[in-house]
Amino acid sequence: MLDWKNRTRAGATGADSSHTEPLGQRTLIRLLAIVIGLYLLICLVLGWYWSQEPDGFAVRQTVREAAQASDRQLVNGYATVETLKQVAGTLLDKPGGYLSNDIAPPGVWLDNMPSWEYGVLVQVRDLTRALRKDFARSQSQSAEDPDLARGEPLFHFDNNSWALPATESEYREGIRALDRYLARLSDPAPNALFYTRADNLNSWLGDVATRLGSLSQRLSASVGRVRLDPVDSAESAAAPGEAAPVREEVVETPWLNIDNVFYEARGQAWALSHLLRAIEVDFADVLAKKNATTSLRQIIRELEAAQAPLWSPMVLNGSGYGVLANHSLVMANYISRANAAIIDLRNLLAQG
Numbered sequence: 001m002l003d004w005k006n007r008t009r010a011g012a013t014g015a016d017s018s019h020t021e022p023l024g025q026r027t028l029i030r031l032l033a034i035v036i037g038l039y040l041l042i043c044l045v046l047g048w049y050w051s052q053e054p055d056g057f058a059v060r061q062t063v064r065e066a067a068q069a070s071d072r073q074l075v076n077g078y079a080t081v082e083t084l085k086q087v088a089g090t091l092l093d094k095p096g097g098y099l100s101n102d103i104a105p106p107g108v109w110l111d112n113m114p115s116w117e118y119g120v121l122v123q124v125r126d127l128t129r130a131l132r133k134d135f136a137r138s139q140s141q142s143a144e145d146p147d148l149a150r151g152e153p154l155f156h157f158d159n160n161s162w163a164l165p166a167t168e169s170e171y172r173e174g175i176r177a178l179d180r181y182l183a184r185l186s187d188p189a190p191n192a193l194f195y196t197r198a199d200n201l202n203s204w205l206g207d208v209a210t211r212l213g214s215l216s217q218r219l220s221a222s223v224g225r226v227r228l229d230p231v232d233s234a235e236s237a238a239a240p241g242e243a244a245p246v247r248e249e250v251v252e253t254p255w256l257n258i259d260n261v262f263y264e265a266r267g268q269a270w271a272l273s274h275l276l277r278a279i280e281v282d283f284a285d286v287l288a289k290k291n292a293t294t295s296l297r298q299i300i301r302e303l304e305a306a307q308a309p310l311w312s313p314m315v316l317n318g319s320g321y322g323v324l325a326n327h328s329l330v331m332a333n334y335i336s337r338a339n340a341a342i343i344d345l346r347n348l349l350a351q352g
Contacts, residue, residue, distance in 0.1 A: 047106035050096030051113050053266065056307070059083050059277040072186040076282050077135065077194025081182045083278035084131075087271050088124050088155070088175050091117055092168055101162045115260040119267020121159055122211060127275055128152045128174070130204040136181075136193055145192055147184070151177025196283050198290060202349045205342055208272065212339040215265045217251075219332035222261070222317055224252035258328060259315040265331050266307060269338075273303040292348040299341045306334035 063079045066086075072078070092098050099107045100114040132148040154174035161167045184192035230246055253261055280287065280296055287293040310327065318324030 043106040043109070046096070047110055050099060050106065051110055052095065053113075053116060053270070053307075054090050054094045056270065056274065056304075057086065059274055060281065062086055063278070063281070067186070070183075072183065073188065075186050075190070075194075076196050077185055078182065079278040079281040080127075080135075080194075080275070081131070081178055081185070083274055084124065084127055085175050085178050085182070087120060087274055088171060088178075091120055091124075092171060098168050098171075101160045101167050103162050112259055112263045115263040116267035116270075118159060119264040119269075120271040121155070121267075122264075123208075123268055123271035123275060125155050126207045126211065127204065128155050128178070130200075130207065131181075134200040134203050135195060138193065138195060145181055147177045147181040147192075151175075151181070194282075196286055198286050198349045201279065201283055201286065202346050205346050205349070209339055209342045209346070211268060212335050212342065215261075215268060216332050216336045216339060218253060218261050219265060219328045219335065221251045221253045222258050222328035223319055223326060253328075255317070258317050262315045262328050262331055265335060269303040269306040269335070273300050273307070276300050276303070286349075290348045290351065292345055295341055295345040295348060299338050299345065302334050302338035302341065306331055306338075 059079065063074070063082045066072075066082050067074050067078065096107065096113070098117065099110055100117050102108050102110075128148070129152055132144055132152045136145040136148055137143075151174045154170045154177065157165075157167060157170040159167055161170075181192055184190060185194055276296060276299060280293070280300075284293075287296055312325070312327070315327045316325045317328065318326045320326060320329060
């Protein structure tokens with residue numbers, strides 16, 4: 001009788017232990033699933049927040065406050081350089097910071113905001129090059145400014161470098177170089193120069209027009225378009241009185257890259273609208289003399305219209321006259337109109 005009771009207790013104990021072990025495993029799996037779910041939810045919320053495009057800033061007010069905070073004198077060129085600093089700083093200090101070189105979630109999963117960042121970076125690079133090459137030099141044989149010579153290559157550093165060195169550290173050093181140039185420019189006894197001449201402005205606007213023209217073509221290619229290229233071979237040369245032969249090529253942006261091109265265009269429009277407002281301040285006399293102020297403001301208006309909020313959860317790619325919208329074609333319209341206005345502005349600046 002005693003042996004039977006002992007065996008019964010032993011059997012019950014064994015059964016309890018056999019049920020306890022699977023129960024513990026199930027609890028652990030459930031906890032792990034909850035942790036992963038919470039992590040993914042946090043990443044989703046952070047990714048949505050980090051993907052919000054930064055708001056614009058009032059250029060004149062920002063420049064005035066920056067000059068007062070640093071106790072510097074407002075001189076020709078101050079608005080342009082200070083605005084360039086603010087635009088470059090936005091890349092690094094916006095929500096989520098600089099995302100193009102992220103290697104961890106949620107930044108590594110995002111592509112719209114890195115495309116926006118690259119669009120801004122293109123305009124920052126172009127203007128820093130123009131500062132070094134044109135605005136800060138009296139003529140082609142004059143020496144270049146040392147701080148601009150140091151800062152301009154820093155903004156051309158690889159925009160995807162995560163470490164050794166990180167992209168952010170190079171760009172911050174470039175901003176500091178711009179600040180040193182600005183400090184010397186606004187000094188009561190300045191040893192830095194900024195020339196507000198029509199030819200300097202016209203040269204930079206030529207680069208801007210090239211960028212916008214390329215963007216317009218890439219945006220229009222979202223639905224595919226036929227591009228005509230001349231045939232250069234000697235065998236296909238046209239006979240006298242005949243039209244020159246051309247080659248037709250269908251150009252279409254890959255479906256997965258449509259939103260990247262769209263957000264790159266928005267980034268360039270955002271940066272350029274601020275930089276042109278600063279140009280309006282520094283080149284006010286030149287623009288008034290050439291009767292070009294209205295043309296400049298028209299460009300700014302088109303670029304700001306291109307930054308209207310996108311209410312769709314994704315960039316739609318409907319046909320031109322289809323049921324669904326095509327956001328790329330709408331953006332191409334604004335970019336093309338701004339580019340046409342820049343061409344008119346350059347013609348005004350080139351006139352005597």
